[in-house]
Structures are given as structure tokens and as C-alpha cells.
Amino acid sequence: MTTALVRDGDRLHGDALRAPLAVGGVDAVALASRAARLAGRSIKRESKSAGLELTVRCIDLTTLEGADTPGKVRALCMRALHPDPDDPGVPPVAAVCVYPSMVPYAVEYLGDSGVHVASVAGAFPSGQSDLAARLDEIRGAVADGAHEIDIVINRGALLSGHLDVVFDEVAAAKEACGDAHLKTILETGELGSYDQVRLASMIAMAAGSDVIKTSTGKLPVSATPPVALCMAEAIRDYEAQTGRAVGLKLAGGIRTSKQALGYLAIVAETLGTGWLTPGMFRFGASTLLNDVVLQMRFRATGRYARPDDLPVD
Amino acid sequence: MTTTPARDVAARLGETFADYVPSLEGRDIVAIRPSYGLMIGGRERPAESGATITTIDPSTGAALSEVAEAGPADVDAAVDAARGAFERRWRDAAPRERSKLVFRLARLLQDRAREFAVLETLDGGKPIRESRDVDVPLAAAHFFYHAGWADKLQYAMPGMRARPLGVVGQIIPWNFPLMMAAWKLAPALACGNTVVLKPAETTPLTALLLAELVDEAGFPPGVVNVVTGAGATGSALVDHRGVDKIAFTGSTGVGKGILRALAGRDVRLTLELGGKGAHIVFDDAALDQAVEGIVDGIFFNQGHVCCAGSRLLVQESVADDLLGRLRRRMELLRVGDPLDKNTDVGAINSHAQLVRIREYVEGAVAEGCAVHQPQREIPSQGFYYPPTMVTDIGGSERIAREEVFGPVLTVQTFRTEAEAVARANSTRYGLSAGIWTEKGSRILWLANNLRAGVVWANTFNQFDPSSPFGGIRESGFGREGGRQGLEAYLELTPVRP
Numbered sequence: 135m136t137t138a139l140v141r142d143g144d145r146l147h148g149d150a151l152r153a154p155l156a157v158g159g160v161d162a163v164a165l166a167s168r169a170a171r172l173a174g175r176s177i178k179r180e181s182k183s184a185g186l187e188l189t190v191r192c193i194d195l196t197t198l199e200g201a202d203t204p205g206k207v208r209a210l211c212m213r214a215l216h217p218d219p220d221d222p223g224v225p226p227v228a229a230v231c232v233y234p235s236m237v238p239y240a241v242e243y244l245g246d247s248g249v250h251v252a253s254v255a256g257a258f259p260s261g262q263s264d265l266a267a268r269l270d271e272i273r274g275a276v277a278d279g280a281h282e283i284d285i286v287i288n289r290g291a292l293l294s295g296h297l298d299v300v301f302d303e304v305a306a307a308k309e310a311c312g313d314a315h316l317k318t319i320l321e322t323g324e325l326g327s328y329d330q331v332r333l334a335s336m337i338a339m340a341a342g343s344d345v346i347k348t349s350t351g352k353l354p355v356s357a358t359p360p361v362a363l364c365m366a367e368a369i370r371d372y373e374a375q376t377g378r379a380v381g382l383k384l385a386g387g388i389r390t391s392k393q394a395l396g397y398l399a400i401v402a403e404t405l406g407t408g409w410l411t412p413g414m415f416r417f418g419a420s421t422l423l424n425d426v427v428l429q430m431r432f433r434a435t436g437r438y439a440r441p442d443d444l445p446v447d
Numbered sequence: 448m449t450t451t452p453a454r455d456v457a458a459r460l461g462e463t464f465a466d467y468v469p470s471l472e473g474r475d476i477v478a479i480r481p482s483y484g485l486m487i488g489g490r491e492r493p494a495e496s497g498a499t500i501t502t503i504d505p506s507t508g509a510a511l512s513e514v515a516e517a518g519p520a521d522v523d524a525a526v527d528a529a530r531g532a533f534e535r536r537w538r539d540a541a542p543r544e545r546s547k548l549v550f551r552l553a554r555l556l557q558d559r560a561r562e563f564a565v566l567e568t569l570d571g572g573k574p575i576r577e578s579r580d581v582d583v584p585l586a587a588a589h590f591f592y593h594a595g596w597a598d599k600l601q602y603a604m605p606g607m608r609a610r611p612l613g614v615v616g617q618i619i620p621w622n623f624p625l626m627m628a629a630w631k632l633a634p635a636l637a638c639g640n641t642v643v644l645k646p647a648e649t650t651p652l653t654a655l656l657l658a659e660l661v662d663e664a665g666f667p668p669g670v671v672n673v674v675t676g677a678g679a680t681g682s683a684l685v686d687h688r689g690v691d692k693i694a695f696t697g698s699t700g701v702g703k704g705i706l707r708a709l710a711g712r713d714v715r716l717t718l719e720l721g722g723k724g725a726h727i728v729f730d731d732a733a734l735d736q737a738v739e740g741i742v743d744g745i746f747f748n749q750g751h752v753c754c755a756g757s758r759l760l761v762q763e764s765v766a767d768d769l770l771g772r773l774r775r776r777m778e779l780l781r782v783g784d785p786l787d788k789n790t791d792v793g794a795i796n797s798h799a800q801l802v803r804i805r806e807y808v809e810g811a812v813a814e815g816c817a818v819h820q821p822q823r824e825i826p827s828q829g830f831y832y833p834p835t836m837v838t839d840i841g842g843s844e845r846i847a848r849e850e851v852f853g854p855v856l857t858v859q860t861f862r863t864e865a866e867a868v869a870r871a872n873s874t875r876y877g878l879s880a881g882i883w884t885e886k887g888s889r890i891l892w893l894a895n896n897l898r899a900g901v902v903w904a905n906t907f908n909q910f911d912p913s914s915p916f917g918g919i920r921e922s923g924f925g926r927e928g929g930r931q932g933l934e935a936y937l938e939l940t941p942v943r944p
Contacts, residue, residue: 144731158733158734159731159732159733159885160733160735160736161732161733161736161737161883161885161905163905163906164733164736164737164739164740164905164906165733165735165736167739168736168739175467175789176467176470176788176789177464177467177470178468178469178470179468180463180466180468181463181464181465181466181467181468183463184459184460184461184463184464185460185464187460188457188460188461188464191456191457191460192457225456367735398464399465402461402464402465403465403779407458407461407462407464407465408458408461410457410458410460410461410464410465411454411457411458411461412457413454
């Protein structure tokens with residue numbers, strides 16, 4: 135499948151797009167200023183409690199290490215199901231995110247709990263391998279029971295101006311996913327500008343992604359407030375142009391409750407509260423969960439718990 | 448489509464989160480006294496007549512404190528004190544001593560930043576986020592910046608001998624009470640002048656607190672004197688024969704009166720007056736960020752900003768898209784308690800100003816303009832006005848030509864760059880303008896052709912002590928900040944080689 139996708143001024147044209155898609159530019163200074171202000175919203179009391187619980191419900195609890203084993207994945211899944219073992223009121227997370235080889239174990243451990251299994255696939259994190267092999271990896275993970283597939287875009291193609299290649303590969307991945315949800319990672323830390331982040335967001339959405347995602351978590355710079363705002367604005371504009379609502383996943387570097395609440399404010403004030411659900415918004419994180427649970431315990435008891443009181447994986 | 452219970456829970460959580468329960472900055476950090484006197488010659492004293500004025504909290508209308516209302520005799524005493532301090536102490540103080548004291552004042556202001564922020568918000572109605580993040584830090588920055596110049600004036604003015612002017616009368620407005628005090632005091636003191644400062648009658652408290660810090664910093668008595676009062680007090684200062692310079696920030700009407708009063712007298716004058724800033728958005732602009740610029744340009748400080756971007760000029764081909772985004776963004780603006788850290792738009796400074804804003808908008812409706820205001824409720828107590836956008840404007844309406852000094856934006860469209868410039872310059876003011884485009888050559892062409900003292904590109908309402916600020920035409924003359932701002936406080940004579 136090949137689609138001609140060309141950039142004409144600030145519009146994208148392609149066979150697969152029913153109408154040209156306006157991309158538009160981004161001003162970095164004003165973007166950063168708005169993002170900082172939103173991330174600095176002062177979230178207290180009931181709003182904080184709601185934000186913390188929402189954060190738990192929206193987490194993709196993640197382990198993506200070369201050293202991952204079934205034992206490690208089991209511990210991760212137990213945390214996913216019971217983030218606070220002493221308080222069954224704390225809900226399970228949205229999904230567990232693992233490498234394809236760990237999908238069968240995660241599927242077994244999570245059973246019919248409702249917690250999704252997400253798998254990275256397609257030569258994560260670089261994406262630098264033959265397309266057929268990448269698509270095979272996706273199909274394999276889906277066949278093993280993954281509900282969601284996280285792929286990376288072809289940054290090399292994007293940076294060398296081959297937008298059609300980026301588009302076609304995402305579209306092919308979407309097809310390979312079948313009924314599984316496709317979450318497309320832009321790896322914003324490698325794109326060099328917010329204009330490129332916005333362009334990549336538009337291509338990934340136009341090619342059929344269900345969710346666009348910031349980062350692999352493998353770079354020093356991952357999700358940042360300006361990047362989150364930039365992608366949220368792209369999602370909003372894409373919906374205005376096409377009527378299709380695409381989800382957002384922020385991953386990498388989000389470790390504290392305060393950061394998470396700031397990101398929720400960015401989403402709430404850019405996309406609206408309709409996006410503040412696990413179906414439309416995710417945090418990709420591992421250490422974040424325990425910090426949120428400690429904050430929830432403090433909200434419930436008025437006392438700070440020790441980090442050691444909570445299980446780790 | 449059925450919704451699962453989990454989705455309902457998440458939706459409810461999202462709503463609760465996004466409501467942002469009030470997060471109030473504590474007001475206990477500042478102790479407001481029941482009454483304040485005048486600061487003359489390092490001593491606090493009541494007005495000779497015993498007259499006082501009440502300053503109120505515009506977010507509730509409740510009285511905050513009583514301050515003395517200075518009459519001609521008090522102004523006379525203040526000018527005398529300033530003259531004595533100039534001739535006996537300050538004129539001949541070592542430049543490094545002036546530098547040290549101005550620096551110390553900056554440090555003291557930083558130390559008590561939260562106290563000043565809360566007081567500024569209580570007395571003036573501006574959101575605590577702004578007084579905390581903009582007003583107080585910028586005020587401190589102005590003192591730091593000018594502390595650096597105090598002993599380097601010969602380098603600021605090459606080939607010139609720079610001497611202080613003497614006694615400076617400074618009259619400041621109510622929109623940025625502390626920041627304007629800093630903009631005025633910092634260069635005057637660094638250049639070796641002494642000051643009689645007249646704060647606005649609705650917002651005297653931070654200037655009085657600043658006067659306490661001046662004393663604490665160790666300035667000789669009489670170098671800074673504060674006379675509180677209304678227009679009559681300002682007139683007494685302007686009319687006083689003992690002042691060498693008047694610096695005024697305020698309305699164009701009052702500024703013209705001062706210019707008339709000083710005609711034929713050997714008194715230097717700088718005026719920073721009103722504005723009707725054009726904010727020009729081209730079709731290639733980063734639209735979401737342009738919307739942020741427009742919002743900051745007109746709704747920052749409830750629009751009580753002389754350089755506000757109160758006239759939006761948008762290229763017709765992108766007008767519908769931009770205005771749709773702007774309306775959506777305006778729905779998000781949280782109008783309410785200025786002490787709430789999440790408040791975006793606070794209280795209108797005074798009842799009189801609220802009435803003035805209402806009259807302008809009602810007048811616009813009568814002249815056939817369309818008015819858009821967001822749905823979000825505003826408080827019923829206190830002085831509040833919703834963010835307002837006025838469209839269907841021809842250009843001759845009062846609201847399109849006069850300074851409203853409130854959260855009211857007028858919108859017009861244009862087709863070409865030349866038309867944008869022509870519309871932008873079609874005003875008696877000339878303080879600020881803003882440009883939004885991703886095309887650099889267009890920015891340069893516009894900046895050369897816009898008649899405004901300050902032109903911002905892809906940003907708005909950015910201030911820095913090193914950047915000279917001021918207007919042309921009926922927005923006034925003279926600059927504040929930067930090397931240029933020093934000239935207003937120096938007597939320059941060429942040095943013979």
C-alpha cells in the first residue's frame with residue numbers, strides 16, 4: 135500500500151485523506167508560557183483527590199527492560215491490579231505495558247480483570263528495522279492477546295522529508311493491529327521542534343492512530359508540558375477538521391503526583407474533561423504510581439506513609 | 448452507546464478535578480493598619496488638615512484602611528524635605544553608596560515578596576498569580592537593574608557629564624501600583640535625585656509599605672517622600688515651584704493638563720499616558736499561540752494596562768478560525784476572587800472604573816456592535832466585569848477609538864499588510880503594537896511602519912528593566928527602563944575635550 139502524501143504550505147494532501155489537512159505552525163515561546171501556566175494550576179482538596187484517582191485509572195504501568203522476566207511482569211501486574219494493597223478503594227490502573235515476549239504472561243496474570251495488556255511492537259524503541267518484520271511483531275503481539283499496541287513512527291523518514299513513508303507505515307501498523315488499539319509514539323525528543331511535533335501528530339492521526347504518544351521513555355528528554363500542550367492542540371484541531379477524537383498518552387519522566395496533576399490540567403483546559411478518561415488519556419509510567427498512592431494515603435489519613443510501605447516490582 | 452460504570456466514574460472525577468476548588472493565598476502574611484499617614488522626611492505624619500481617604504478591597508467593596516489625604520501644605524513640606532535631603536545628603540553621596548542602597552531595597556523587596564503580592568492584590572484587585580509572578584518580581588528587577596547603573600552613569604552617557612536634576616515629583620497610576628513606584632523610584636534614586644511620590648488614591652498601600660523598606664534600607668530621611676491623595680494632591684505637586692521634574696503615568700486627559708500647567712516653567716517632564724494598542728494577526732500565524740497573546744494582551748490585569756492590545760486586527764481569511772479559538776479560550780478564563788491562585792481575571796480596580804467600562808460597552812451596543820461574553824458566572828459581590836469581545840466594528844465607534852482600560856477587546860479585519868498598518872496607525876495613541884506571523888520579513892516591515900513606542904512580535908506585554916518603554920503621539924514622551932530611561936533623570940552637559 136502506497137499513499138502519496140505531500141506537504142503544500144501548511145496543508146497535508148494524501149489519497150487517504152478525504153480533504154487536505156491543515157497543519158499550521160507553533161510558536162515555541164508562547165507555547166511554553168501557556169504550558170507552564172497550566173502545569174502550575176493550584177490543585178487542592180477535592181480536585182486533588184479526584185485528580186489523583188484519575189491518574190491511577192489512566193496509568194499504563196510499564197516495564198520495558200532487557201532484563202524483564204515473567205517474575206518481574208507478575209509483580210508489575212499485581213501492582214496494576216492492587217496499587218494500594220491495604221486499600222481496595224484505590225482502583226486498578228488502565229493497562230500494563232510490556233515487550234511482546236511478555237504479553238502471554240501479562241495476559242495470564244491480569245485475566246479478566248479489565249486491566250488491558252499493552253505491548254510495544256515494531257522494533258521498539260528505534261523502529262529501525264524492515265517494515266515486514268515490524269508488522270509481524272505487531273500481529274504476533276495481538277495474536278498473543280494484547281489489547282493495545284504502542285509503535286514508534288519512522289523518525290528518519292520524517293526528518294528526511296519522506297512524510298508519505300511515515301504515513302504509510304503507521305497506516306500499515308493500524309491494519310496489522312486489527313481490533314487492537316494503535317498508540318503511535320512520536321518520540322518528540324528526536325523531532326527538534328514543536329512544528330515537527332505538530333506535523334508528526336497530524337500524520338499519525340491521519341494514518342489512523344487511536345492514540346498519539348509522546349515518547350518511548352528511552353531518551354533523556356521525554357514528555358514535557360509544552361510537548362503535551364502541542365500534541366493536545368493538534369488533537370483538538372484534528373477533531374475539528376475530521377470529527378474523529380484521538381487519545382493522548384504522555385510517557386517518560388513523569389514521576390510525581392504534582393507533575394501528573396499539571397498534565398491533567400493541560401488536558402482539561404485544552405481538550406476538555408471529555409478527554410479525562412482512560413479511553414482517551416494515559417500516563418506511561420512506573421514510579422509515578424507509588425507516589426500517587428502515597429499522596430492518596432495522605433489525603434485519606436492525614437499522615438505521610440513511608441515509600442517502603444508499598445510494593446515495588 | 449452504553450457507558451460503562453468505570454467510564455462514568457472517570458467522567459465524574461474529571462469534572463471534579465477540572466473545577467479547581469478555591470486555592471486561596473493566605474492574607475495573614477500582611478498586617479494592614481487601620482490608618483496610614485504621609486511619609487515626609489523619614490517620619491510618618493497625618494495630613495495637616497486631618498483629611499483622610501478610605502482605600503477599599505475591590506473584590507468585596509469592603510474598606511481596608513484610611514490613608515491621609517495630603518493638601519498643599521503637606522506637599523510643600525514633602526518638597527522641602529526632598530530639597531533638604533538632596534542638597535545636604537543625596538546629591539553628593541558617593542555613587543557606590545547610592546548603588547548599594549538601591550540594591551539593598553531590591554533585596555528587601557524580594558525578602559518580603561509574598562507580603563507585597565498579597566497587599567497589592569487586596570488593595571488593587573489583581574489576581575495573586577500576577578502580583579506574585581509579574582508585579583513584585585519586575586519591581587525588584589527594576590531596582591536591581593538601576594542599582595547597577597548608579598556608579599556607571601558616565602558610561603551610560605558617553606561624552607556627557609551626568610548630574611541629577613534635583614527634586615522629582617512622581618505621580619503614578621492604580622493599575623500597577625508597586626511596579627510603577629519601582630519604575631519611577633529606581634532610576635530617580637540611582638541618578639541621585641530625591642523624590643516626592645504620589646500614589647493613586649485607590650491603591651496607596653504598597654507604596655507606603657515600600658516607603659518603610661526605603662527607611663529600613665538606610666536611605667537618608669527625605670530622599671523618598673510619599674504623599675497620598677487624589678487629583679488635588681497631584682495638582683499641588685505639579686504646581687509646586689520647588690520641583691525640578693515631574694514624571695507622570697496615567698490618563699492622556701490628565702497628562703495634557705500637566706503639560707499645560709508646566710508650560711513656561713523650567714520643569715522637566717515625562718509622560719506615559721493612554722494607549723489603544725493594535726494586535727495584528729496574519730493568516731500564517733501560530734493560531735493557538737496568537738490566541739494566548741491576545742488573551743494576555745487584553746485580559747491581563749483586567750485590561751487595566753496602558754499598553755494593552757485592545758484592538759485585534761485579524762486577517763480576514765483566518766478571522767473565523769481565530770475568533771472561534773478565542774471564544775473557546777475566553778470560556779476558560781476564571782473570573783473571581785483575586786486571592787485564588789487559579790483566578791485568571793480579578794476585580795475591576797474601582798466602582799468608578801467599572802461604571803466607565805459598562806458605559807463603553809453599552810455605547811458599543813447602541814452603535815450597532817455585537818458583544819460576546821463567556822458563559823461562566825462572575826461574582827455578584829465586589830467589582831467584576833466579564834472578559835468581553837466586541838465585533839461588527841466599523842472603526843469610528845467610541846469603543847474602537849478610545850481607551851476603555853478594561854477587559855474589552857475590539858475586533859476588526861484586514862486584507863493586506865498595508866491595510867493592517869493603516870488601521871493600526873489610525874489612532875491618536877502610539878504606545879504598543881503586536882504582530883503575529885511566522886514570516887520574519889513581515890515582522891521587520893511592520894515594525895518599521897507601525898507608529899508605536901513598543902512593538903512586540905509573536906508575544907505581548909513583555910517587560911524588562913533593560914528595555915526602554917514609552918509612547919509617541921498622545922501616549923506621551925520619555926522612556927522608562929534601559930539606558931534611555933536614565934536620561935529622564937539626568938542633567939547632561941557635554942564634556943569639553
